[in-house]
Amino acid sequence: MRLASFNVNSIRRRAPHVARFLARHTPDVLVLQELKCRTEEFPAVELAASGYRHHVVGQPGGRNGVAILSRIPFDVVCENLEGEAEDDHARYVEIRAAGMHIAGIYLPNGNSGGEAGMAYKWRWMQRLHERAQRHLDAFTPFAILGDFNVCPTDADLTPGLLPPGDALRHPTTRGHFRALCHLGMTDSAIALGERPWTYWDYGSAFETNRGLRIDHVMLSPELAERLQTFHVDTEARAEEQPSDHAPVWVELSPS
């Protein structure tokens, strides 16, 4: 079982990259973030030949947007986290497939909108925590994949790349992330002794390998037991007109 995540920074610009990634690595499930399109604008035709079915949670205005592509049967569980009235950001999608629940997330950046932006990020992390708690309490196998916009420790960013007060490395942000770990969700890369960059800014950052580790795959205990490998598809980041994120994925042994 192969579970993957890719922040595409506009799916209309990146549909060819996604198609190539699917062909190269044939994940069973791929979650996408930052579609930057409405649901009806998703380039389904360009991805149709790949043999994947999709579910899109788009948003007007060219912001956010998440989707799931799957080559195994699935049901959509929900398209938002509970706990905040009138949250119309398209940042969450959860499916049930192969006996597990799989969430694709685009966690708020938190650096825009001042205090309110930061507070929204932390409330969102609290709501994610509550969702995970619910699944863990029920012993439901649960995976969370996506752009967390969190550098969990100082070792997860190139020194000097982000100022100390940045929302991606703020102590409160890290506290929320650590709470998710303590709840019982395993950071896949760390569990395997790896700490790879998953994001490089446009410009020279990729050539000089100045990056961040912000795309994560978190697994409940049942799934962490099955964790075999963690990968970053740097090939996708090296392509023409790339996203600033690279796809990541994990391999799980059969249940």
Add this chain to the structure above:
DNA sequence: ATGCCGCGCTATGCGCGA
């Protein structure tokens, strides 16, 4: 300490992303 880049907009600069 930051947006030099990239994206979408109702645009020909701005807000946002990390």
